[in-house]
Amino acid sequence: METRLGHWDNPRQAPFAAAVGFVWAAAKSAGKFGAADSLCYCLRMNSKPLALAIVAVFAGVWVTDFLIHGVWLANAYKETMSLWRPEAEMRSHMGWLLLGQFLWAATFVLVWSKGFPATASLGGACLFGLTMGVFFQASTLVTYAVQPLPGHLALKWFVSNVAQGGLMGVIAFYVCRPKAP
Numbered sequence: 027m028e029t030r031l032g033h034w035d036n037p038r039q040a041p042f043a044a045a046v047g048f049v050w051a052a053a054k055s056a057g058k059f060g061a062a063d064s065l066c067y068c069l070r071m072n073s074k075p076l077a078l079a080i081v082a083v084f085a086g087v088w089v090t091d092f093l094i095h096g097v098w099l100a101n102a103y104k105e106t107m108s109l110w111r112p113e114a115e116m117r118s119h120m121g122w123l124l125l126g127q128f129l130w131a132a133t134f135v136l137v138w139s140k141g142f143p144a145t146a147s148l149g150g151a152c153l154f155g156l157t158m159g160v161f162f163q164a165s166t167l168v169t170y171a172v173q174p175l176p177g178h179l180a181l182k183w184f185v186s187n188v189a190q191g192g193l194m195g196v197i198a199f200y201v202c203r204p205k206a207p
Contacts, residue, residue, distance in 0.1 A: 079139070087127045090190045099182060102179050143203055146199055155191040155193065156189075157191075159189070163187045166187070
């Protein structure tokens with residue numbers, strides 16, 4: 027399929043094509059919508075610390091997700107293997123997982139950057155992260171309601187990912203805070 031973004035014939039490249047397309051569409055429409063103008067202004071004004079914060083939070087999400095899901099919950103996933111894709115199939119979808127983590131990190135940092143760094147305290151950053159963690163984990167409750175997911179696993183997802191949000195708030199605070207005068 028030929029697009030303005032190029033030819034994407036490898037299914038593993040599809041998530042990255044989607045990310046590029048999202049950014050391209052947002053930039054293209056920047057002149058037409060006030061919110062997009064505001065976002066583009068924010069990106070221009072703080073692009074270096076903003077990019078660094080997105081990378082730092084993405085790395086934090088990747089590491090903590092590995093510790094949560096790859097280490098702590100590994101046995102729970104083995105006990106519920108019928109609910110998940112086979113290992114080889116999961117590996118083939120790794121690009122989608124990374125895209126999801128990147129979009130989580132980018133959204134988190136963009137919301138943070140729009141109003142918090144100039145007045146933030148460490149406690150406020152942690153509260154922001156916990157709040158965003160609750161926001162992002164609300165879907166865990168829906169997943170629990172519609173899938174045969176063990177309650178203990180849903181609870182561990184919810185609690186660990188809210189804590190992860192708090193930690194990402196701290197990371198965003200240290201990377202994005204303004205320099206002292």
